[in-house]
Amino acid sequence: MGHSNWPEWIYVAVVIALLVYVGAEAWNIENLIDHAPEDAEIIKVTAQQWFWSFEHADGTKEIGELHLKKDHAYKFEIHSKDVNHNFNIPEFLVLMDAVPGRINTVWFSPNESGEFDIQCREYCGLIHYNMRAKLFVEGS
């Protein structure tokens, strides 16, 4: 066409650079928060209509409430007994599906003590709105 098209190439390069940066950053953070520390205590989480039950590594079981220690790492192994649920602790941005026949994992380390909500975040039937549990984080 006889005209210079370098602005177009700069535009294409900037778009590609931004896409690569966005992808790389998301990948990096996803990996960073995915890997549980070696000393993370495993807690089995069972979801069923319409309550949560928890089993600690030493065999202690809790229903409707969960007691954790501050600044310890916990890895949750989450599964469901009936339909799809979603294990959610909004305060700590913990969110993972509970799916029948499958164990999903997510880990976190509570960095403040207090009383927090655990809720189901996947519509799971009539009492979904009230499928809650209490998280108690006790000082280290």
Added chain:
Amino acid sequence: MRTIWAPIILIVLFATPMIQLVFASETPGEYVNRAQEIWNLFFRMMTIAFVVGGVIAGTIVWQVWRFRESNPKAKPTPYEDKGDL
């Protein structure tokens, strides 16, 4: 064209999740503040999104302003010059 896309699609669908799975299971992680990392990522992405949005919106506004008929600098297109339009 098909030869270029086939390996890209294969990598995206199979190789990448596989690498992620393997590394995720083998590398022990460190203590990170999950909420902080996720919110920081969100804010970085929002910054990029708003900058890109601003540049695109700015370009559109500039084009509409610069190429309006009543702009003193506007030149008629060859078609308009000949009276075709």
